[in-house]
Amino acid sequence: DVNNMRTLENRISFSAELANLMWFNDEKEARAMFKSVITDFRQLLTQFDAPETATETEEEASLLVGGRGGDFNRKFFKATAVRQQIATNLAEHDPQLAFDFLAETAQAISNPKLRLQLEQNSYFEMQLLNRIAEKNVDVALKHGLKALEKGFNVQMGELLKKIYAKDAEKGASFGEDILKKIKSVDATPDNFYHLNMLLSLGNENLEQIKKEPGKRPMFSEQSMRELADLLGKALLKRENLDSSEITQYLPQVEKFAPARAAQMRQKMNSKNTKNGTAPFGDAPRPPMPATNTSQADKQKKLMEDVESLNKKTLSKEERQKVVEQAKKIIASVKNREQKLFALSALAAQVALSGDKESASQIMDDARSLINPQPKNYREYTETWIVITGYAGVDTEKAFPMLENTIFRLNETISAAIKVAEFIDTSNDIIEDGEVQVGSFGGEITRGLLRSLGTIDMTIQNLAKADFVRAKALTNKFERQEIRILAKMIVLRGILGESHPSNGEIFD
Structure with missing residues (x-):
């Protein structure tokens, strides 16, 4: 299917995702697949190995006629996004190989301006590093x-x-290196945000490790004093410093650098005196309203009861009482999406207690709240929440509901693509009649799995119940690129957590 895709960008992007998934099953084969992907990408880069003047000429010509930068630069942007996808997929299994790939492909571009664009993409680089740090x-x-x-x-x-x-x-150690770098740049009015963020991280860390004596803090006490002093210094340099900013940042500065905090107070008091307002900190504070905690306590107690539904110490009557109380609370929730999530969570707990029939009935209540014929993004999201709930308690109801949703989604996708083709005169989204998934950059299936929250668990539940049926649902998508994407999501949802029968999955 992937080899039959029309555009090279899509073939490369999906092939990188396939290599990623193959790694869970056969690392040697996956490395060979990635090698082929990288070779294809280098071939894609050859079209940009042009003199700098050629790029500038096309850019100027495009701007003269009201363009957005010319086909050359748009294609380069797409190639950059594909490069990010390859690197992200590599990083999941071999972080060093991912960075080697980024460095090598940047050097493959002879045009200095284009090469600089690749080398200076610090945002993506840090995104990748944050992912790599997890492993x-x-x-x-x-x-x-x-x-x-x-x-x-x-x-x-x-x-x-x-x-x-x-x-x-x-x-x-990394924290101290960061502080050295920050100290090498004089405190300016513009870097106070970075300083406050680091000071907050350090302060939060000091509180967390109180229960772990002997553990080295993220920043030493001396470093915290230096950060607080730098923050106070940066704030004092701000010309339009107002009392709200003082109120926000003063407590942390005062905790670690009281002398600098005193200067901040003095500056604000001097400013207030000139304006004829009360000295900072002296204005009377309105009395705090009385807080009625009884309702919050009741809800907290109810949540504890719901979480204990699967404990054997509760009788059937006691469980039913807790469920009815929870349903009353959920019924009072005005936000429909939150209500659906709450009912799904309740159904999951009831199912864990062994009463799947009651759990299914709770999901029936949730299903009655949604539009059976979803038309917009919100309605599809609500439908997915209910499908997810059913997947955990009654897969026989989840499968037909998901199939019907795919049927309707085909119509929505078809309409959306027609609109995209009408407005996308530069072929940024649709090229040669094909959605350019490779243009989105970053991740494909993992990004979708995260955006849809519990989709991986939903897929695992459905595949565990009937893998053949779950796999067959992916063929219900009419468009080839969406169909391939759906199959990869199924594979990702399964392989990302466990290793089922290889023969069944890769046939």
Whole structure:
């Protein structure tokens, strides 16, 4: 199916995803498949191995006629997105190979401006590093330090958290390297956000490790004082510093750098005196409204009861009482999507207690709330929530519902593509009658699995109940590219967590 796709970008993107999935079954074969993918991508890059002047000439000509940059640059953007997909798929199994691929393909472009675009894509690089840190701290740290040489960015804070969670010593060492880099740049009014983020991370970490004596903190006490001092210094340089910002940042600065906090108070008081307003911190505060916690306590108790439904200590009558109370609470929820999630969660707990008949009835209640003929994104999302709920308690009801949804989705996809073809005069979305999945960059199936939340568990439940039937549903999609994508999602949903019968899956 993949080889029959019309555009090279799609063939490469889907082949990379297939190689990724094959790795779960046969690493040697997967590496060979990735080698072929990389060869095809290098072939794709040859069309951009043009003199710099050629790109500039087309760009200028396009702008003269009101264009958006010319076919050359649009195609280069697509190639960049495909490159990201290949790297992301490689990184899941061999992070170092992913970075080698990025470096090699950047050097393959002779046009200096285009090569610079590839080399300076720090956002994608940090996204990739954050993914890699979940599996290989050493590779993430190695390339994180290299990225830090170019300067600190917000995503490095997330990378620091992930490295520290895997290895506190290496995480703390990376934290000190980050601080050194920040200190090498004088505190400016514009970098206060980065400083506050790091100070917040450090403060949160100090609270967390109180229960783990002897564990090295993310930042030492001296480092926390330096961060707080730098933050206060950066804020003091801001010309339009107002009391709301002082209120937001002062507590953390005061905790670790009280002298700098005093300067902040003094500056604000001086400003308020000139404006004729009360000194900072002296304005009377309105009394806090009385908080009625009884309702919240009741809901908390009910949630605890729901979670205990599968415990054998509860009698059938006690379980039924808890279920009825939960249904009353859920009925009062106004947001329909939240109500569907709540009913699905309740059904799952009831099923765990062994009463799948009652669980199925709860999902019937949820199903009655949705449009049986979904037309828009929200309605399809609500339908998926119900299918997900059924998949965990009654697959016989989930299968026909999913099949009907696919049937209706075919109509929606067909209509959407016709609109896209009408407005997409530059072939960014549709090319040669084919949706350019390769143009979206990043991940294909994993991104969709995350965006749909519990889809992987839903697929696993349906495939476990009847794999042949689940696989057959993917053929219900009319468009080839969507059909291939659906098959890969099924494979990803299964292989991402377990290793079922290889013969059954790869036949």
